[in-house]
Amino acid sequence: MxxxxxxxxxxxxxxxxxxxxxxxxxxxxxxxxxxxxxxxxxxxxxxxxxxxxxxxxxxxxxxxxxxxxxxxxxxxxxxxxxxxxxxxxxxxxxxxxxxxxxxxxxxxxxxxxxxxxxxxxxxxxxxxxxxxxxxxxxxxxxxxxxxxxxxxxxxxxxxxxxxxxxxTLTPVDVLGYTTMKFLGTLVDQGKLDKGLKIAIAVENTDHGKDYIEGVNRWIKEHAGYFTVVFNESFQLGGTDFSGILQRVKAASADIFLSDAHLQDYITMHRQYTQLGLYHRMVSYGARGPEEPARKALGSAADYIFAGTWWE
Structure with a gap:
């Protein structure tokens, strides 16, 4: 049949x-x-x-x-x-x-x-x-x-x-690649220095692995633009990210990149702010502009840049 x-x-x-x-x-x-x-x-x-x-x-x-x-x-x-x-x-x-x-x-x-x-x-x-x-x-x-x-x-x-x-979505590795492409454009425009250090923290899923693959692919293709000094994963659905954030802080990076789902983004960035972390550029992958995050984080969500699924 x-x-x-x-x-x-x-x-x-x-x-x-x-x-x-x-x-x-x-x-x-x-x-x-x-x-x-x-x-x-x-x-x-x-x-x-x-x-x-x-x-x-x-x-x-x-x-x-x-x-x-x-x-x-x-x-x-x-x-x-x-x-x-x-x-x-x-x-x-x-x-x-x-x-x-x-x-x-x-x-x-x-x-x-x-x-x-x-x-x-x-x-x-x-x-x-x-x-x-x-x-x-x-x-x-x-x-x-x-x-x-x-x-x-x-x-x-x-x-x-x-x-x-x-x-219908752009593959996740393209999200990571596009994030780096944007940062590279800022270097070319003189808005960021060349050779800045990047700290990366991603969820321990295939989503996170794909994001890292895209980031690393762009960096490999553009030698000298950026250096990754920290790269770790975290448990999806966690409630305490203070440990990994303390290690991010110790890495003394200039840029912080994360790949996270909405609730993890809200929890992590709230703790990021409470720990007094600061980076010249901060991104949580596709996260950033969601209304629930704006309500939960207030001004702490200002100036976070987000990748796009629709390039």
């Missing part, structure tokens, strides 16, 4: 629905018209898409941001009548089937498998963070259901030869 048949759809209709999801969410509108197949084939009343995101727990806040963004896009498309699926000869609205994985890795993979196997979805959107993304990504090839992640970008997710997984 084909995957299309298991959903009660002809292969041509299933392909059209699948492309509708990918194209419509990519361009933010209902422009896709499907393939040139006969109209009148058995069609569903909607395009069912599974969502598996952390809406509670440790990653609940950023996960909810992503859910809100996807919901806004789907509402925008549905308000215009949905997606014109030529194989069905009509427009079909999106229908979301939403699950909260509660920021739990085991629950995340179970829910991804449930929606792919039981909910008649044509695609699954899911995962915020490397840990949850790695868990969900193993399921897609098994069920031959596309898995699209707007919130996981570690190279280990996409380097396993899997055929049914897709990501």
């Amino acid at each position: 084909t995957k299309a048949m298991s959903r009660g759809l002809s292969a041509s209709v299933w392909r059209s629905l699948l492309f509708s999801v990918a194209f419509s969410l990519a361009v933010g509108g209902p422009q896709w018209t499907g393939g040139d197949v006969a109209q009148g084939a058995a069609c569903p009343d909607s395009i069912r898409v599974g969502w598996v995101f952390p809406m509670t727990g440790r990653e609940g806040r950023p996960g909810t941001y992503q859910v809100e963004g996807i919901k806004l896009a789907m509402e925008h498309i549905n308000a215009k009548g949905g997606v014109n699926v030529k194989a069905c000869g009509k427009r079909l609205p999106f229908k979301e089937i939403v699950y909260d994985d509660q920021s739990d890795q085991a629950r995340s993979v179970q829910l991804a498998e449930r929606t792919m196997s039981s909910d008649s979805v044509v695609a699954v959107l899911g995962a915020y963070s490397t840990v949850l993304g790695q868990a969900q990504s193993v399921v897609a090839d098994r069920y031959q259901v596309p898995w699209l992640t707007p919130g996981a970008a570690a190279s280990t997710i996409f380097s396993q030869g899997r055929q049914w997984i897709f990501g």
Whole structure:
């Protein structure tokens, strides 16, 4: 039995629905018209898409941001009548089937498998963070259901030869590389001295490893610009970063770079400030401008520069 048949759809209709999801969410509108197949084939009343995101727990806040963004896009498309699926000869609205994985890795993979196997979805959107993304990504090839992640970008997710997984974020190593590219531009403009020392502290995940890889790659390509004098990792979800921050302080670096999730960034930078640390440039990877961080840190969040996922 084909995957299309298991959903009660002809292969041509299933392909059209699948492309509708990918194209419509990519361009933010209902422009896709499907393939040139006969109209009148058995069609569903909607395009069912599974969502598996952390809406509670440790990653609940950023996960909810992503859910809100996807919901806004789907509402925008549905308000215009949905997606014109030529194989069905009509427009079909999106229908979301939403699950909260509660920021739990085991629950995340179970829910991804449930929606792919039981909910008649044509695609699954899911995962915020490397840990949850790695868990969900193993399921897609098994069920031959596309898995699209707007919130996981570690190279280990996409380097396993899997055929049914897709990501929208810039790879994490590019985040590190772009951070260094920005600092290098400041050197070229005379705003930073050449040969400054860098201290790096990253989460001990593949996300952190990729960030370091990007930083080191840029430094290797631009000899003499910067020197790394400190490079350590910390436990994801920690509550006390004073030890590693004391070692950062002892390294007497000019620049401090970290790669951290939102809550770790807030906790670490609060302790960074309390310990009286100061560097000419400070970055926490993609962190910095989030409203919860501004509320929690106040003026301590001023002048932190952040990398961008959308270069």
